[in-house]
């Protein structure tokens with residue numbers, strides 16, 4: 001017997017085909033003499049309707065076991081469906097129950113549950129329609145990302161998770177140690193004696209793979225990373241995670257304009273791919289989560305992003321007819337309310353803000369001739385705010401050394417990074433996309449905790 005996935009049966013299954021499916025019961029409807037069981041195997045939003053006739057061996061006993069959440073295997077024949085809502089259904093010939101789910105205690109009932117409640121059952125929530133759709137779209141985003149870069153000859157490079165450098169210089173690092181915290185070795189000055197630690201030095205979970213991606217770009221020209229990153233920022237917002245995935249392309253022989261062009265083409269590609277591969281899931285988000293999801297996707301694909309400088313953005317914000325909570329003034333960083341005003345209200349599409357003040361940006365960004373701004377760019381999305389942060393990198397050794405010192409860091413600690421400027425330096429640029437923010441943007445899900453299977457946030461690392 002051929003085992004088939006439900007998505008594929010719903011798409012192309014033909015009457016009279018004999019098949020076998022395996023999955024979990026979503027609902028059961030008992031009528032006189034027969035029953036309808038909706039079976040879902042995660043391959044699609046829609047479930048397959050299985051019709052069980054009371055003539056089946058052990059009908060009564062089996063039906064009793066088939067409650068929501070139970071796992072089963074059905075062998076049968078596909079037949080045209082008499083009912084509304086599906087083209088085809090499976091007439092069961094044999095049903096085997098793998099595992100029952102006690103309806104008294106199984107937390108997922110047919111009614112709609114809140115996302116807050118579903119977070120408390122993170123081990124079961126993926127079996128709901130919403131999370132099924134989210135994680136299929138998340139998968140499609142990842143596939144689209146690899147396709148985009150692979151088609152353009154970018155090399156996927158794997159950068160370390162444990163690192164000794166603070167790429168963003170923001171100090172939001174999780175320590176990694178093998179030391180016994182109950183008996184920490186001390187130096188003569190009573191500092192922690194990292195010489196005795198596993199790596200013989202302080203180490204952290206990485207906040208970004210960029211510095212290592214730059215190393216690889218100086219050999220392979222165009223590379224990208226796609227991996228987990230960690231930030232110990234105590235931000236309990238709907239857009240921050242302590243562990244999130246980042247996509248970081250890095251291109252040699254590229255300036256900031258090339259970087260912005262790539263980022264825009266990249267987002268357009270991902271949206272297009274997801275619309276083509278997950279139309280039902282996207283339709284679901286539009287109907288049930290946020291009725292602007294499809295229009296937004298269309299807008300992204302078909303319109304050019306708005307490009308403006310930080311200086312222009314500040315003057316637009318100063319003129320804005322809204323009361324912001326945080327001050328607006330040249331030199332201050334944009335807050336999420338400012339970012340959202342620009343993208344959501346003013347331009348109604350993604351906005352690329354470039355050339356930020358050097359003082360509020362990382363040491364590696366290329367200093368402009370005005371010596372006040374750096375060649376940085378952020379892409380701001382409606383409802384999300386910053387979704388991409390990138391820059392042209394400082395390729396001049398002397399300028400980079402000065403910037404490192406100005407930000408209170410030691411050039412010696414980054415000797416290998418500076419070597420890239422000593423030997424065969426080239427103009428280069430890259431960006432980082434917050435993968436979960438992309439999935440939020442794509443699906444309209446309001447909380448970032450609901451687009452990653454196992455969210456890590458302050459005070460929360462369950463499941």
Ligand code: 4AD
Nearest residue numbers: 208210240241244248387388389390430431432434
């Ligand atoms: O702007 P960020 O800090 O840039 C970098 O890390 C650079 N090294 C990237 C590069 O040029 N290669 O972070 C990049 C993106 C942000 O735009 C945001 O989308 C996401 O990462 N991000 C977060 N996403 C979820 N939770 C957090 N705590 C995040 N912090 C940043």
Ligand code: MG
Nearest residue numbers: 378386388389
């Ligand atoms: Mg940023």
